Amino acid sequence: MDRIAIVGLDCRFPGAPDAGAYWELLMRSGDGISSVPRQRWDAADFHSPTPAEGRANTTEGGFIDDPDAFDNEFFTVSPREAAAMDPQQRLLLQCAWRAVEDAGIAPKQLAGTATGVYVGIMGNEWAQLHLTDYDRVSAQVGSGNGYCMTANRVSYHLDLKGPSLAVDTACSSSLVAVHLAGNALLSGECDYAIAAGVNVALTPALSIFYNQAGLSAPDGRCKPFSSQANGIGRGEGVGAVVLRRLEDALADGQQVYAVIRGTAVNQDGRSNGITAPNRWSQQEVIGAAYRRAGIEPDQVAFTEGHGTGTVLGDMMEVSALGHHHAGRTGRPMALGSVKGNFGHTEGAAGIAGLIKVALSLHHGTVPASRFAAKENERLDLRGKGLRLLKAPLRLPRGASVAGLSSFGMGGTNAHAVLESAPPAAARPPARPDERPRGIGSALFTLTAPSPQALHRNLAAQADALSARRAPVGAVGWNSHRVKSGHRHRFAVSAPDTATLVQRLHAAVADPALFAGLTGEAAGAPRTALLFTGQGSQYPRMTAGLYEESPLYRHFLDEADAALRPHTGRSVRDLVLTGDESVHLTQWAQPALFAVGHALGRTLQELGAEPSLLLGHSVGEYAAACLAGVFDLDAAARLITARGALMQQLPDGGGMLAVLAGPDELAERLADEPEAGIAVVNGPRATVLSGDSMALMRLDKEFERDGIRTRMLRVSHAFHSHLMEPMLDDFAEVAREVGGGVPQLPLYSTLYGRLLDGEAMDADYWVAHIRRPVLFADAFTALRDAGPSHTVEVGPSPVLSSLTRKLPPSDSGTRPVVTAPVRGADSGGQDLADTVAELYRGGLDPRWENVYETRDQAPYRLSPYAFSDEHRYWTAGPARRSGAPAPTAAPDEPARPAGRSTNTSVLVLERPAPADPVTETALAAIGQVGGYEVAELGPLLRLYEDLGFDSVMVMELKKRLEERLPALVELTVQDLLPRLASVGDLVDFLREYCAPATDSTQERTA
CATH class of the missing domain: 1.10.1200.10 (ACP-like)
Structure with a gap:
């Protein structure tokens, strides 16, 4: 038999609300037995220490907490339908979702796939209570019951198109379900399978039956293979595993708990009574599983037995195992049963045992068996090559093999052989990846259907990450892969796990911070990239990002390689070494182009494709290159020529920033022909350019009239008549380079509007040098086009501060403003914060480019934390003492107890019921x-x-x-x-x- 990998699991058993708690319970030999909750039935009414007719001999059992809790809003189930559903369906829905997450898969990614669902179940007491009250049967009650629906619900809500069936072979149901799921995977019927088991005790019926059949333990506890064994104790719970063909799991790099090497199922046939076990069939099913797994009995290190703790059952099971292992007197096989911890979970018994075996192989330790201290000497365990585990068994390094038995009361037997997951060396070698990846900081994301659910799950993740050491890169990588698909989004960056945990806890504790780090995705963001112009440069600009982000490093290197033939030296090295000559125009312009191009291409590779583009003066070159006006080499030649020719112009010019509008300055400029408007950044933000003496005269006038000014530190009078001596030489280069029509919407600061099919050719770039920069007009036109976000692409967010001073649009809305570089200290975290902001706004980044390959490793995050605010149980007067009542009639839908008034479905604005x-x-x-x-x-x-x-x-x-x-x-x-x-x-x-x-x-x- 080809091997099947267990890649994900989840469970909920008495005393163990999740898989981690289940393992902890097993390792401390915990006892999950308690008194029958009043929610189920009044145990006193059905109790008798003697086998009286219609009575049980115990008031104890293994019961899970809060089986009535169900997060119906998560699955978009109406309260009325939730109240009608068998609690087993509700529990299984949540358990299956969490198991899929544990497999490293966002459950919504399985939608439409041929994923199979196989559920073991033997109890249907909810249907017995509700479908027999004919006056109250509704469509919801009908679909809320039935064995098939336990599997079909999972398939429906996860939109799974593979086989979907419930299996009832009594106590072996869920292990038979695993057997069928494995065969479906091996036959190619499905590529993933969810195998599960569930059991909720709603009535005392089976307790009475066990007592009448002489099978019930008076203290409600199973004591497997113990001298104290005196019958079955009932238990309940739910468990699910996600199965996959091992070769597929390894090829995809999934984590594997354990491997199923072989399974077998058979029947007792005609034995000493239909409920009596058949030793010969049991030993044959074990042998068949060994043969299918290709192992010899002496390879099995331990077996999780059926272990009900009945005298006859234990004797038959030990005899069947002894047939195969009697020769192992020197190294007996370890034997135990989880039923000693919380009872016989009936339809969920097989899955409870399977998860125990898988976790034991995963942790390399087999927990001690409860009640093993006083083994039943009549079983002659040593003579049969067996021993009970009185202390945890540490498994040797390397592969270990384990067995698992589950026998049905009607005679259907199942056995499985499992082994340890293959070591990392067995996985296919990683392919060499030359692509640059990584932004230099981890990005943790989380989604949920409502803000309340998002906050609840954020708290759960913060607590879980606080309790264990985890690599921050793998945590972030898996958060995107697994915790995605819902409308409400949270995102935060962090350089290490400690910082991440701190930021998560801070967001949980501070409502304002939480609100600032969340968003509601209603589609992809409409992003505008604003490219900063000259004056924003400084020594070592983006040096931190270059050091931390391989992706940015690649594109800055790419720009440097394109510039080098025209500059004669490395612009990258000039920038990163802190050379003050970066302020010289001949170096500032190509350096800013290199940074702008590298940042723009980095954002593109991260999935932030621009919807709109704008460049301030020299920033327009990188914007045009990104828009496809010319290729990188052509842009590099043109920007280098521009800077070099400007640098050659004589000194004597300057620039003056004035807190006034162009109209206010027109009359003054009429008397100063040697100065003119160079830049219009806002209604009252203008930059003048020209002869230095003319500017000084104007500055004195402004000071006299109380108009604020600031002389800019520039080498030349850009965008003035003093640029004209270099225009002919530049035009010659521009004609050779050419330039086409932008392939993306580009808002020109030359015209102050969107370019409408117009080429950015030589004439455009020549005029671009001489004429004013109409930034305010260009940005206003861009903003009116409705971008959701503006991202400033440059070494510092100069333009962002300008845009905030511009009047809002007619609608009063402003785009969200962010920048991947925010100054000299910026590194990978600022870039990550920009991606986080866009993600919160609806962007689905190319996550494979966000992280370096080494960080793209599997890591199991804490599973989804479902709400327990909504309670759905039976309501109204009981029909008989202790029995749950039916749901309400259709005209009086049952209401959930304690229903929250703060849910995702509530909207404050309501239709006024005026008619x-x-x-x-x-x-x-x-x-x-x-x-x-x-x-x-x-x-x-x-x-x-x-x-x-x-x-x-x-x-x-x-x-x-x-x-x-x-x-x-x-x-x-x-x-x-x-x-x-x-x-x-x-x-x-x-x-x-x-x-x-x-x-x-x-x-x-």
Whole structure:
């Protein structure tokens, strides 16, 4: 048999709410037995120390906490449907989701795939209680019960298209489900499979049966293979594993808990009674599993036995194992059973044992078996080559092999052989990757369906990461892979795990900080890149980012290689070594181009494709290159010529920043022909350029009139008539280089508007040197195009401060402003913060480029933390003492106990119930879904938010017709397009019913 990998798991058993707690319980030999909760049945009413008819001999058992808790809003299940569903379905939905996450997969990524779901289940007490109350049977009660639905619910809500079936072979159900799932994987029927088991005890029926059959332990505890063994103790729980073909798991780099080498299933046939075990069938199924696994019995280090703790059952099981292991007197095989910790979980027994074996192989330790201290000498364990584990067994290095038995009360037996996951050396070697990757800082992201769920899961992740050492790169990488797919997003950067944990805890504790680090994705962001111009340069600009980010390093090197033939030296080295000559125009301009190009290309590779572009003066060269106006080599030649020719101009010019608008300056400039407007950055932010003496005269006038000014430190009078001596030489280079039409929307600071099919050719670039920079006009036009974010691309956020001073748009909205480099101390974290900001706004980055290859390693994060605020159990008077009552009738939908009023479905704005149609519509929606009218806001979507389906729509139509006779002629086809939201439906009904309502009012008058 080819091997199957267990790549993910989750569970919930008595005393163990998750897999980590389950392992801790096993290692301390914990006891999960407690008294029967009053929520189930009044144990006193059904208890008798003697085998009296209709009574159980114990009030103890293994019970999980809060089986009524269900996060229905997460799965978009209406309260009414949730209240009708078997709790086993609810538990399994959440467990399956968490198991898939544990496998390193965002569950929504499996949507549409041929993933199989195989569920072991033998109890259906919820259906017995509800489907027999015929007056209260509804569509929700019908679909909320039945074995098949436990598997089908998972397939439906995760949109899985593979086989989906429930398996009932009594106590062996979930291990048989694993067997079937493995065979489906090996046959190619599916590529992933979820195998699970679930059991919730709702009535004392099986406890009474066990007692009447002489199988029930008076203290409610299984004592496997012990001299104290005196029967079965009932237990409950849920567990799920994610299975995959081993070769596929290894090829994808998934973590593997353990490997299933072989499984086998058979039947007792005609034995000494249908519920009596058959030793010969048990030993044959074990042998068959060994043969399929290709192992010899002496290779098995330990076996997780069925181990119910009944005298006959233990004797038969030990005899069956002894048939294969009796020759191992010197090195007996270890034997135990998890049933000693929390009882016999019936349909979930096999999955409980499988997860225990998988964790034991994963941790290299087998927990001690509870009640092993007093082994049953009549079993002659030593003579059969077996021993009970009285202390944890440390497994030797290398591969270990384990067995697992699960025997059904009706005679269906199953056995599995597992082994340790292969060492890393067995994995295929990583392919050499020459692509540059990595931004220099980790980025942790988290998503959830609502802000409340996001905050709850953020707290869970912070606590989990605080409790263990974790590589920050792997944590961040897996957060994107696993915790994605929901509308509400959180993102934060961190250079190391300690900082990450600190920032997570801070966000949990501070509502304002939490709000600032979250966003709601309603589609990809519309991003504008603003390229900074000359004057923003400084020695060692972006040196920190170059050192920390391989991705940025690659593109700065690329720009340097393109510039070097024209500059004669390395612009990159000039920038990074702190050479003060970076302020000289001949070096400042190519250096700023190199930085702008490298940052722009880095953002592109990270998935932040620009929707809009703008460059301030010399910044327009990098913007044009990114827009496809010319290639990198051509841009490098042109920008180098520009800087060199300007540097050759004679001194004598200057630039003056004036806190005044162009119109205010026109009259003054008319008297100073040697000075003119060079830049317009805002309504009252203008830069003059020209002869230094003329500027000084103007400066004195401004000072006299109380107008604030600032003389800029520049080498030349840019964008003035003093540039004209170099224009002919530059034009010659520009004509050779050429320039086409931008392939992306580019807002020209030469024209102060969007370029509409116009080429940025030689004439454009010549005029670009001489004419003013119309930044304010260009940015205003860009802003009016509706970008969601502006990202300043340059060594410091100069333009960002200018944009904040510009008047807002007519709508009053402003784009979110961010910058990947924020000054001389910037490194990878500032770039990561920019990606985080865009992610919160809806960007789905190319995560493979965010992280270096070494960080793209699997790491298991804490699973999703579901809400336990909503409680769905039975309501109303019990039909008999201790028995849960049925759900409410359709006209009186059951309400969840303790339902939260702070949920993702609540909207403060509600349709004003000022007319009978509105009141009727809201009441009908509330009755069908089980919602209070006060919860129903107009923006809530019936399908996506309120969990409506075709059955509920038909019921909604019926209820509306009963109250609004005018709707009798309305067809379902007419109604369906009007169900987008509560508000849409209400508006439609009011319009549709208006003539009838008006006529009624007229007759009444």
